[in-house]
Amino acid sequence: KYKRSPSEIFTCQLCGLSSPFTYYGQKPPNTRAIVLLEECFVTKDPFSPDKEKFLVLGSTCSMCSSCVCVGSDCSLFYTKRFCMQCVNKYLDQFPHQIQAELAKKRQSSKTAVS
Amino acid sequence: MDSDRRRHSRSWDWDSPECRAQLDDVFFRQHDYIQAGSPEHKEFWTFFDRFQRFKTKRDMTGSGSSRKEEKKDRKQTGHVDLGLPKDYDARYRINVSVCTRDVEERLAKSEHRGRKSSSGPGPQEVSDCRLALLHFLDFNQRQSFGKLAKLRREQKNLPIFQYRDRIVDLVRRHPVVVVAGDTGCGKSTQVPQYLLSAGFKHIACTQPRRIACISLAKRVSFESLNQYGSKVGYQIRFETSRTAATKLLFLTEGLLLRQIQQDRTLAQYEVLIVDEVHERHLHCDFLLGVLRTLLESRPDLRLILMSATINIKLFSDYFNSAPVMQVPGRLFPIQVIYQPIPPEEQASRSEKLDPRPYLRILQAIDQRYPPEERGDLLLFLSGVAEISTIQEACQIYATHTRRWIVLPLHSTLSLAQQDKVFDIAPPGVRKCIISTNIAETSVTIDGVRFVVDSGKVKEMSFDPKAKMQRLQEFWISRASSEQRKGRAGRTGPGVCYRLYAESDYDAFAPYPVPEIHRVALDSLILQMKSMGLGDPLSFVFIDPPPAASIQTAVTYLKEQGALDSHSELTSIGSLLAQLPVDVVIGKMLVLGSLFNLVEPVLTVAAALSVQSPFLRSSQHNPDCATARQPLHSNQGDPFSLLNTFNAWVEVKGERGGGSRKWCRRRGLEEQRLYEMVNLRRQFKDLLRSHSLLESEDSAPSAGDRTQRRDRLTERRKLHQLKRDHEQQEGSRRKVLRLDEGQDGDFSSGSDSEEKGKGKKDKKGPEQDVDIQEVKFKLRHNVSELQDAVNVSQDLSSRQQALLKLLLCRGLYPQLALPDEHNNTRKDSEQVFHTRNKQGVVIHPTSVFASDPEVLHVPEDETREMGPDRRDSSRHQLLAFVTLLETNKPYLSNCVRVPALQALLLVANSVDSNADCTRLVVDGWLEVELREQEEALNVLSTALTLRAEWERLLQAQLGQGSMGVSGVHGVSRKAMEKLSEGLVRFLLYTEVSYSLRRLAAFQTQNLYVGPQSESELFDAKSQGLNPLFPGLEAKPDPIKGGLRVTSFFTYNCLTDSKDLYSECLRTFWTCPNCDLYMPLTPLERMQHEASCRPKGEQHNEDPSDERASSSSSASSLCRVYHCDICNEDLKLTSTEILKHKRQHMYSVK
């Protein structure tokens, strides 16, 4: 279950973001009371002055098992991880807060493009 | 509701520190992910307050409290049910949970049992805090991931990203690949990463600048999310972050060359990237030549040359038509406007630059572009004087319009002033940065929209004839011109104003003159020799330097004693080749290691290797000048530097960070002092590693356990401070004030101090950490340093004399003679002459510029011997570090030395007439002594001292090269005796002589020329013992006369009388033996050298000298009767001479 390989690369299947990860699982090192609610690809947070901090890169979609990053364009966590494709597919099962939020985002990105 | 909760929460108050502390015990314990007291902990509580406010607001508006999920009929998509909770809760969007059940249970229990902590957090508070913590963690994750995503986006958007696979493929298939791309294409940061991720290991990437090594290593390790790992490192002179795990190393070109010296095939690397090859630095050109040969023995090695799109074919051809990958840069369109300066505004050579053309452009920008459209101006001028002229004019305009902040940029500014160009102008105001070509490649400033190019550059060139560096103004090359233009298009479309005509541009040289064609090649040739690269003239350079400069360098190295007469490395030469410093500095270090003067020599060598800490801008500030006064030494600039460093270390020891203020008050750039202290330490290590210095005890430096623990705690704190600082570094830029540029160069010490105070108030205490002080404390043990400095403080006049001699010998042949008429000239018109250049002046920064009288021959001690002959025993020479011609030829970093003594002890060539009253040194300085007797004494003493000095030096060097540690080739006694002798000679030689420079016509027929054997030699001279063991007086084949030692030729000057002519014979009584007979000077010296007085060792420890010399020298011993001691002694000839000398001094 615990995989620790410094040279493995995580790649998001949706946006292509790739980065080496140092840990895969729910209990990254030095996190004590903290537990992840899903199995994640984790690396050390390069933006934190403290080298012990972790950064979750992504995980697998609970529906289609594709590997996705945690970026809001690629996936969403709502008790479980869903890739954006699956979110769209099952959109009506999500609470309306999330639906509204996504609709709003779609709208704003459209206006930004045009 | 909030009020509700409060009622339930008894005495709970979220704002009370006690209450928060109780929750800290639950969530932020010592081993938790976030610990109480850490910066994140502080951030959390700030976040908590925000989060609570947000919740309250949401609850009030009711927007989020609608718990009831609309019971809309869910159309089941297919048959899949995601099993999502019915009611929305933001909590479900967080993929983290925090388990503190153990602590909570404990809390609950204690509450249950004793009700002791009745005011403790209840389940509600714990739950509130947990929720906030979850949101805080999630917030931090989002932030960091956002940064990562942005980083990856930026990497993808770099032009070079499209070429990634092709580059990797080329490198796999070819030993040498050229990657050519212009500014902004990302080659320097990306190509090493592409190769790393393609599986290449052990990559070295060279850079021409040290600073680039550090920043690239930081950037690349950051981009590869390995910021704190060690896979990406840098190594520069004296500093490294390299570890065994390092896969990618950024290093300077010079350093890679040094590594090749150690490891001929560079087996440690799989890939070499040589970046910025188009800049054509000396080291880079040489490195390419070395690598070209090295590739033959390393067919597996991959070499990548990275260049701007300049002259690519040259590099490709040099490496057997290596494939080229050309990558477009990322520049926005730039409009070029040619605005040649009208003739009436063109400055003639002597005049100041006319600012009108520059002001017109500022005006034009103000008229054409609305102030809301941001974009700064970068103005390229050739030099510092030009910058201050234009700066002054622009400042007047800026003060008037209030639309510009004028900032100068050049390397002699303080770092704080240089740093200002990166700060931001307030809205509606533009920066006008007036820069040398430092902003062409070395310094990159974002936000520049307008470039003004004067088309001029000042470049250093080396004049081999005058042995002088020269800073001259030239037209730039087309390549530089394009580079300057490009600076306007980095962040958006830009405009470039060229202050020359398009036809001028077309007439420019295509590329700048490579450094190898411009500079002295001494170090290069020395390094080639030590690498065994054969004849430098036949080495295949990418662009061979002129043969004449190679020849000049070889001659210079011979003069310095680094090469012998066959152009082979001497022992000191091979050591110098390993020291990564200038030849003269290296020599000083080696010489210093012999005497008890290591500490001051280390300081001086370090001080002379960095830029001067004395800020030029403060020179005209009377307060600074007064405060500096006690630091000045009229012995010479190296002594002022030594005093300054020592005083600074003392301040550091007493007041730590207070040194910053101390420096400011004296107009000192403290950064240079930090550089000095680091360099000094490295020099020390270097001497140790060459066994030229005893290793210090490695035992922990004193102190009991508590002291050590305190030190450890302090170090930990310092490390934390350093990390914090690095985190903040460059994160936010200051906004400039409108009057920022005005004080610029003219700022006085006290003014800037006040400004400093003002800043402190604004920033708050944490921001004001002096990071240099922190690093200093981490690197150096202040009390140890103080001890070292104490040794060199208050040098006795004897030590000072010796130190001056060492500096002089190190700097030789860089000597200057004061003009004989200086006494009658104004201070500002003092003139000096070097061997190769007449009429040089002292740089205004030198102590001798303000105090030239100390160089004058005191009037009351001179004797006029004729119209142009003034005899004195007080003639002095200047030994100098640099001779640089700008508008005038200037000497900088000078030290004064007694002329005759110094010349006899260090010169490579001393020629005499028959009675030794006339000496010519190095073919340009003529010394005439009044008394034959005195002349002989002086010469004889000098010869003896030099022989002994040379012997000890060779012993010291021999020991070093053999790496025998613990065994001292030079006994302390012998060393002390030599220094005693040298000091006496320097300080107490009271011989009257004249000193002048030979005119050109006088050097024509200086020597008698070769003489036939019979003319010179008779049985008598051959029968005499040689003056020095192993050296025989042989006729000199070129000069004539007798070559007595490697540097002294007797009786070769044309005015010389016949060697054995009777008139030279005078009756003489040997003070040591009973000899009384007429002798020629040579005969007398030879007798003196061989007839050694005895009894010399009476006042010494006999076990030392005799025991050590008995085995080797017993055959040379003879019975000698000393009249003074009235005793028969068995001594070697050297010992006899020493013995005799001792009596001589004691009589005096």
Ligand SMILES: [Zn+2]
């Ligand atoms: Zn993604």
Ligand SMILES: [Zn+2]
């Ligand atoms: Zn999916």
